[in-house]
Amino acid sequence: MITDSLGAHGRAAPLLIAIDGPAASGKGTLAKRLALHYGLPHLDTGLLYRAVALTLIDEGSDLDDTGAAARAASALSAERLSDPRLRERAMGEAASRVSSVPEVRAALLSWQRRFAENAEGAVLDGRDIGTVVCPQARVKLFIIAAPEERARRRHRELLGRGEETTLAAILADIRARDARDSSRAAAPLKAAEDAVVLDTTELDAEAAFAEAVAIVERLKAA
Numbered sequence: 255m256i257t258d259s260l261g262a263h264g265r266a267a268p269l270l271i272a273i274d275g276p277a278a279s280g281k282g283t284l285a286k287r288l289a290l291h292y293g294l295p296h297l298d299t300g301l302l303y304r305a306v307a308l309t310l311i312d313e314g315s316d317l318d319d320t321g322a323a324a325r326a327a328s329a330l331s332a333e334r335l336s337d338p339r340l341r342e343r344a345m346g347e348a349a350s351r352v353s354s355v356p357e358v359r360a361a362l363l364s365w366q367r368r369f370a371e372n373a374e375g376a377v378l379d380g381r382d383i384g385t386v387v388c389p390q391a392r393v394k395l396f397i398i399a400a401p402e403e404r405a406r407r408r409h410r411e412l413l414g415r416g417e418e419t420t421l422a423a424i425l426a427d428i429r430a431r432d433a434r435d436s437s438r439a440a441a442p443l444k445a446a447e448d449a450v451v452l453d454t455t456e457l458d459a460e461a462a463f464a465e466a467v468a469i470v471e472r473l474k475a476a
């Protein structure tokens with residue numbers, strides 16, 4: 255109903271969409287398409303953690319140096335987010351290591367929240383968007399898929415980008431990252447209580463998008 259989505263002053267309430275899930279579940283693909291569909295800006299928050307890791311690697315700091323990681327997070331600039339190296343396989347693993355540092359998470363939190371304050375709304379994807387960054391989001395999706403299917407997707411993606419890896423190595427990465435991201439004390443990967451879980455194991459990208467739009471439309475009208 256149209257009146258349900260209008261605020262007290264008759265303006266449309268912002269449409270904030272929080273998308274979380276494990277590696278290669280398809281959350282980034284969905285987030286991009288939903289952002290385009292609804293005309294909203296999109297932030298891939300994993301890129302922020304990847305950029306912190308890349309900064310440490312470039313400056314020769316140890317990935318376990320929490321002080322250096324916190325400094326890199328505080329000084330992060332938007333230009334860093336377009337570095338093509340951020341998409342490399344090793345950077346997902348490195349990002350997962352620095353992302354367990356509470357000071358890193360705190361430094362990146364205000365950046366993410368500022369992005370989410372856009373008047374029309376926004377789409378953010380990551381691990382803790384529905385639970386920590388935007389707990390007030392009207393729409394929360396938690397995207398999952400079987401680890402073997404996620405490994406196949408990431409393997410295809412990396413091969414397409416010219417990175418030589420094996421399916422077995424990617425599956426091992428994914429399992430290790432799932433375990434680390436879910437068990438850390440600071441903002442672990444988990445579905446918000448009010449998130450809708452979407453399993454994309456048997457869905458191609460088009461079918462997953464159609465399901466996601468149906469969920470958004472239902473929650474918008476609620």
Ligand SMILES: Nc1ncnc2c1ncn2[C@@H]1O[C@H](COP(=O)(O)OP(=O)(O)O)[C@@H](O)[C@H]1O
Nearest residue numbers: 277278279280281282283407411457458459462
């Ligand atoms: N439903 C799907 N079925 C098959 N492949 C998909 C699907 N969704 C995304 N992909 C592909 O899988 C890879 C990982 O998707 P991505 O959206 O980057 O995942 P995430 O952001 O969760 O890590 C990409 O190459 C993407 O094109």
Ligand SMILES: Nc1ccn([C@@H]2O[C@H](COP(=O)(O)OP(=O)(O)O)[C@@H](O)[C@H]2O)c(=O)n1
Nearest residue numbers: 276277278299300303349350353380381382
């Ligand atoms: N909101 C977020 C986003 C990413 N991350 C961390 O950053 C790593 C890389 O995230 P990503 O979203 O780029 O990774 P993929 O799911 O694309 O493989 C994750 O494994 C998490 O450890 C996080 O802790 N919180």
